[in-house]
Amino acid sequence: GAVVSQHPSRVICKSGTSVKIECRSLDFQATTMFWYRQFPKQSLMLMATSNEGSKATYEQGVEKDKFLINHASLTLSTLTVTSAHPEDSSFYICSARDPRSSSEKLFFGSGTQLSVL
Amino acid sequence: DQQVKQNSPSLSVQEGRISILNCDYTNSMFDYFLWYKKYPAEGPTFLISISSIKDKNEDGRFTVFLNKSAKHLSLHIVPSQPGDSAVYFCAASNYGGSQGNLIFGKGTKLSVKP
Numbered sequence: 020g021a022v023v024s025q026h027p028s029r030v031i032c033k034s035g036t037s038v039k040i041e042c043r044s045l046d047f048q049a050t051t052m053f054w055y056r057q058f059p060k061q062s063l064m065l066m067a068t069s070n071e072g073s074k075a076t077y078e079q080g081v082e083k084d085k086f087l088i089n090h091a092s093l094t095l096s097t098l099t100v101t102s103a104h105p106e107d108s109s110f111y112i113c114s115a116r117d118p119r120s121s122s123e124k125l126f127f128g129s130g131t132q133l134s135v136l
Numbered sequence: 137d138q139q140v141k142q143n144s145p146s147l148s149v150q151e152g153r154i155s156i157l158n159c160d161y162t163n164s165m166f167d168y169f170l171w172y173k174k175y176p177a178e179g180p181t182f183l184i185s186i187s188s189i190k191d192k193n194e195d196g197r198f199t200v201f202l203n204k205s206a207k208h209l210s211l212h213i214v215p216s217q218p219g220d221s222a223v224y225f226c227a228a229s230n231y232g233g234s235q236g237n238l239i240f241g242k243g244t245k246l247s248v249k250p
Contacts, residue, residue: 062242123229127179
């Protein structure tokens with residue numbers, strides 16, 4: 020099946036710093052990637068939809084100036100958490116659909132556990 | 137308001153027995169449903185899916201049943217194995233919707249005891 024790679028898997032940072040998370044589709048081109056966030060014992064919540072070559076679409080309540088998304092190529096999307104605070108500590112996961120498949124199935128990266136001290 | 141609900145946060149089953157995980161949804165526009173399995177600190181992996189034109193889909197030990205009138209679906213795992221222990225997420229999609237993303241339930245943690 021299609022492979023989505025996410026890096027880093029774990030980040031611990033100080034409050035006020037910025038953190039960049041990379042998401043790559045390894046064997047397919049993804050014009051759209053989805054960024055999810057999961058708090059403990061909660062569902063995966065969609066934060067934003069990353070569109071190659073254009074602006075990302077953010078879900079209600081997600082600050083676009085805080086969560087910067089760049090989708091500069093068909094295989095790479097990045098999420099930057101700017102001026103991170105402890106409340107941003109969460110599990111961030113990217114995903115994409117394989118355009119070669121007619122399925123609605125999303126392939127997920129391995130996730131990034133962000134801990135802001 | 138949650139559109140996809142998994143009301144059981146956890147389920148414990150003996151090895152070899154059947155595991156039944158349930159999921160309810162409220163949006164009648166959903167036309168495709170998926171189950172994902174997730175281990176701690178990992179991304180979800182796809183398990184099985186079903187289109188709204190079907191009421192059953194089977195793949196090995198995994199079977200998903202869809203009851204559209206009740207807006208309910210379930211995942212059956214038989215026989216259950218200790219390696220099945222994970223959190224299972226139900227997800228729904230409105231194919232052709234403006235964003236094409238999946239809406240997830242909160243998950244059910246399955247523990248299969250040897």
